[in-house]
Amino acid sequence: AQKITQTQPGMFVQEKEAVTLDCTYDTSDPSYGLFWYKQPSSGEMIFLIYQGSYDQQNATEGRYSLNFQKARKSANLVISASQLGDSAMYFCAMRRYTGTASKLTFGTGTRLQVTL
Amino acid sequence: ETGVTQTPRHLVMGMTNKKSLKCEQHLGHNAMYWYKQSAKKPLELMFVYSLEERVENNSVPSRFSPECPNSSHLFLHLHTLQPEDSALYLCASSQGLAGVMETQYFGPGTRLTVL
Numbered sequence: 001a002q003k004i005t006q007t008q009p010g011m012f013v014q015e016k017e018a019v020t021l022d023c024t025y026d027t028s029d030p031s032y033g034l035f036w037y038k039q040p041s042s043g044e045m046i047f048l049i050y051q052g053s054y055d056q057q058n059a060t061e062g063r064y065s066l067n068f069q070k071a072r073k074s075a076n077l078v079i080s081a082s083q084l085g086d087s088a089m090y091f092c093a094m095r096r097y098t099g100t101a102s103k104l105t106f107g108t109g110t111r112l113q114v115t116l
Numbered sequence: 117e118t119g120v121t122q123t124p125r126h127l128v129m130g131m132t133n134k135k136s137l138k139c140e141q142h143l144g145h146n147a148m149y150w151y152k153q154s155a156k157k158p159l160e161l162m163f164v165y166s167l168e169e170r171v172e173n174n175s176v177p178s179r180f181s182p183e184c185p186n187s188s189h190l191f192l193h194l195h196t197l198q199p200e201d202s203a204l205y206l207c208a209s210s211q212g213l214a215g216v217m218e219t220q221y222f223g224p225g226t227r228l229t230v231l
Contacts, residue, residue: 004158035219043204045222091159095218103172104220106159 002027004092004107012113013082020067021077021110023092029053032096034075035104036066039089048090051075082114119143120223122207128229129197137192137226139207146212148190149220150182153204165190166212197230204228 003026013019025034036048051059051066059066067076079086089111093104120141129135141148150162164172165184179201181193190207204227208220 033218037222043206043225043227045206045208047219047221050219103161103164104159108156108158 002094002096002105004094004105006092006107006110008110010111012115014115015084016081018078018080019082019112021090021112023075023107025073025075025094027094027096029096032094035093036077037091037093039091084114087112087114119221120207120209122223122226124226125224126227128231130231131197134195136194137205139190139223141188141209143209143221145209146187147210148184149208150192151206151208153206199230202228202230
C-alpha cells in the first residue's frame with residue numbers, strides 16, 4: 001500500500017525567506033510520480049510541481065523546487081523568497097502506475113504561514 | 117483561468133434533502149474524480165471516471181451517487197446524508213493517459229454542511 005507522510009502540521013516563515021516542507025513516502029512500486037499541491041483558504045487545490053521516480057534531476061518551477069532523495073524516499077518542497085500569498089495548506093501526493101486515470105494518495109498537509 | 121468549475125460553492129442541506137453537486141471541466145480531459153476532504157484527514161478519493169465509465173468506487177456509501185453524462189461533466193447526487201458527510205467536496209480532472217506523470221487539476225470545491 002502507498003503512504004504519504006507530512007510530519008509538519010504547521011510552519012512559519014518570514015517574508016522573503018526560503019522554507020522547506022517535508023514529505024516522505026512509502027511504496028514498493030518501481031515507477032511512481034510525486035506531486036505538490038497548494039490549497040489556499042478558498043479551497044481550490046493548485047498544482048505546483050511534479051517529480052518522476054526516474055527523473056535524474058530535481059524538478060523546479062519558478063520559486064518552487066523539489067528536493068528528491070529517492071534512497072530516503074523523501075520529496076521535500078522548497079519555496080524560495082516566500083511571499084504573503086504563499087500562506088496556505090500544502091499537500092504532497094503520490095501517483096502509482098495504474099493504467100488509465102490517475103489515482104493519487106495524499107498526505108495530511110502542512111499549513112504554511114508567511115509573516116512580515 | 118477556471119479549467120475546472122464546481123457549483124454550488126456552498127450548500128447547506130437537511131438529512132432528508134436531495135441535492136446534486138456539479139463539476140465541469142474545460143480542459144479536454146477524459147478522466148474525472150470526486151474527492152472528499154474532511155477536517156484533519158487526507159483527501160479521500162471517492163469515485164473515478166475514465167471516458168465516462170466508472171473505474172473506481174472506494175467503498176463509498178450508496179447515499180452518494182455519481183453520474184458522468186459526458187467527459188466534461190460530473191455530478192454527485194446526494195440523498196439522506198448524515199452530519200458526518202459535512203466536508204469539502206473536490207472535483208478534479210486529468211487527461212486520462214497511462215503513466216505516472218499525469219497531473220490532476222482541481223476545482224474550487226463545494227463546502228457541504230449537513231444539518
